[in-house]
Amino acid sequence: MTVAEQNNCALAHTLDMGGDGLRVAIKDCIDIKDMVSACGSAALIDSAPATENAVVVDSVLSNGCKIIGKANMHELAYGMTGVNTTFGTPVNPHWPDRIPGGSSSGSAVAVAAGLCDFAIGTDTGGSVRQPAICCGVYGIKPTFGRVSRDGCHPKDSSLDCVGVLARTAEMLVKGMEAIDPTFERQTLTKAPRLARVKSNVEKKLGDALVYALMEGLPDAAYVKLPHMEAAFEAGMTVIGVEAAVAYGPLVDAGKPLGADIRTRLINARKITDESLGAAEDIRTTFTNEVDAIFEDYDVLVTPALPIIPPTLAEAKDPATVLPLTKLLRPFNLSGHPAIVLPIPVGPDHLPAGIQIIGRKGEDAFLCAIAVWLTKTLTAFQPEDKS
CATH class of the missing domain: 3.90.1300.10 (Amidase signature (AS) domain)
Known part of the structure; x- marks a missing residue:
C-alpha cells in the first residue's frame, strides 16, 4: 500500500x-x-x-x-x-x-x-x-x-x-x-461592527446562511461592493499571467502536465498587456472600495461559496467549478485578510459556510472575531470543541 x-x-x-x-x-x-x-x-x-x-x-x-x-x-x-x-x-x-x-x-x-x-x-x-x-x-x-x-x-x-x-x-x-512571529492574539472587549456584503448565491444556501447570521446578529448592516464581480475577473486575469510566467516553460519543454493545467497555461499566455493593465486598474478601484467601508465597519461578512461544492462527477464540467471562488478571489486581489468558517446546511448537512474579511494588518483582530462568532452564533456551537 x-x-x-x-x-x-x-x-x-x-x-x-x-x-x-x-x-x-x-x-x-x-x-x-x-x-x-x-x-x-x-x-x-x-x-x-x-x-x-x-x-x-x-x-x-x-x-x-x-x-x-x-x-x-x-x-x-x-x-x-x-x-x-x-x-x-x-x-x-x-x-x-x-x-x-x-x-x-x-x-x-x-x-x-x-x-x-x-x-x-x-x-x-x-x-x-x-x-x-x-x-x-x-x-x-x-x-x-x-x-x-x-x-x-x-x-x-x-x-x-x-x-x-x-x-x-x-x-x-x-x-x-x-x-507568524509577529502575530499576537487578541480578545474582543466589545462586539465588532459587522456588515454583510450583498451577494448572489444559490437560494437554498443563501437562506440557510442568512438565517444563521440573523439569528445571532440581527443588527448587522448590509453594504454593497459594486466592483466585486469585476475584481473576481481581474483576479483571474492576474493569476493567469503570473502562472504563465512561472509554469509556461513546462509546456514548451513538453513536460507531463494534466490536460486541464496544460490548457489553462496555453490560454493564459494569450492574455494581453491591455487586459492585465485593466485588471490592475480594477485592483486599485476595488481595494479602495473595501478600505472605504472599513471606515464604518470592523468586518465584512459574505457567504464563503455561492453554491454547494459539486460532486466529483459534476466537477468534470468546468462550468460547475468556475463560480466556487467568486466571493473569495476578490480579496486576493485587494490583499485583505479573510477567514472562512464552516456552517453545513440543510437536512443533509452539506458543506457551506461564511467568510469574514478584515482590515489589512489586523489579522489577529479578525481571528478574535472568528473565535467570538463561534461562541455567539448557535450554528457553531456543536462544532467548537477545541
Missing part, C-alpha cells in the same frame, strides 16, 4: 520531523530541505531537492511543532477541484462523493480527517478557504505579504498568501502564532 493510499491521498509524503508539539502538514509547494517540492505535478517530480527550508517551515519547527507530512494538492496550485491524477485525489472525509477543493486539497483533507492539528496551505485565489469549506474546516488567508513566501512556489506572486487550516477557530489562532 502506498503512502497516498494509507492516508486517502491527503499526504504526498509522510514525515516525523520536529518537536512534540502541534502536528502540522505542509503543502507540497512549500520547501522542506532535502525534499522535492513537486507541487502536485509529474512535471516537477525530478526537480532538485530543496537546499533549505521555507521560512514558514522553520517558523513552525522553532515553535516545537511536529511536521507529519507534505500535503497533496491540485497540480501547480492552479485549480479548484483538488482532483490530481498523478498523486491521487484526496478523499473528502465528510462528503466523499464531493470535491475536496483546491488547490490546498491535501491540507484540508488532512485536517478534516484528524491527521494533524493544523495544516499550512497557500491561497492565490481561494486555495485555502475554498477547500476548507469543501471539507468542513476553518481557513485563513492572511494579509498579503504578512507571512513570508520565501521557499514557496511559484516564487513570485502578487496574490498568493501562506495560510492555515484547522478544525476550530481557536486552533486557527494557534496555527497563526506558529507561522
Whole structure:
C-alpha cells in the first residue's frame, strides 16, 4: 500500500520531523530541505531537492511543532477541484462523493480527517478557504505579504498568501502564532461592527446562511461592493499571467502536465498587456472600495461559496467549478485578510459556510472575531470543541 493510499491521498509524503508539539502538514509547494517540492505535478517530480527550508517551515519547527507530512494538492496550485491524477485525489472525509477543493486539497483533507492539528496551505485565489469549506474546516488567508513566501512556489506572486487550516477557530489562532512571529492574539472587549456584503448565491444556501447570521446578529448592516464581480475577473486575469510566467516553460519543454493545467497555461499566455493593465486598474478601484467601508465597519461578512461544492462527477464540467471562488478571489486581489468558517446546511448537512474579511494588518483582530462568532452564533456551537 502506498503512502497516498494509507492516508486517502491527503499526504504526498509522510514525515516525523520536529518537536512534540502541534502536528502540522505542509503543502507540497512549500520547501522542506532535502525534499522535492513537486507541487502536485509529474512535471516537477525530478526537480532538485530543496537546499533549505521555507521560512514558514522553520517558523513552525522553532515553535516545537511536529511536521507529519507534505500535503497533496491540485497540480501547480492552479485549480479548484483538488482532483490530481498523478498523486491521487484526496478523499473528502465528510462528503466523499464531493470535491475536496483546491488547490490546498491535501491540507484540508488532512485536517478534516484528524491527521494533524493544523495544516499550512497557500491561497492565490481561494486555495485555502475554498477547500476548507469543501471539507468542513476553518481557513485563513492572511494579509498579503504578512507571512513570508520565501521557499514557496511559484516564487513570485502578487496574490498568493501562506495560510492555515484547522478544525476550530481557536486552533486557527494557534496555527497563526506558529507561522507568524509577529502575530499576537487578541480578545474582543466589545462586539465588532459587522456588515454583510450583498451577494448572489444559490437560494437554498443563501437562506440557510442568512438565517444563521440573523439569528445571532440581527443588527448587522448590509453594504454593497459594486466592483466585486469585476475584481473576481481581474483576479483571474492576474493569476493567469503570473502562472504563465512561472509554469509556461513546462509546456514548451513538453513536460507531463494534466490536460486541464496544460490548457489553462496555453490560454493564459494569450492574455494581453491591455487586459492585465485593466485588471490592475480594477485592483486599485476595488481595494479602495473595501478600505472605504472599513471606515464604518470592523468586518465584512459574505457567504464563503455561492453554491454547494459539486460532486466529483459534476466537477468534470468546468462550468460547475468556475463560480466556487467568486466571493473569495476578490480579496486576493485587494490583499485583505479573510477567514472562512464552516456552517453545513440543510437536512443533509452539506458543506457551506461564511467568510469574514478584515482590515489589512489586523489579522489577529479578525481571528478574535472568528473565535467570538463561534461562541455567539448557535450554528457553531456543536462544532467548537477545541
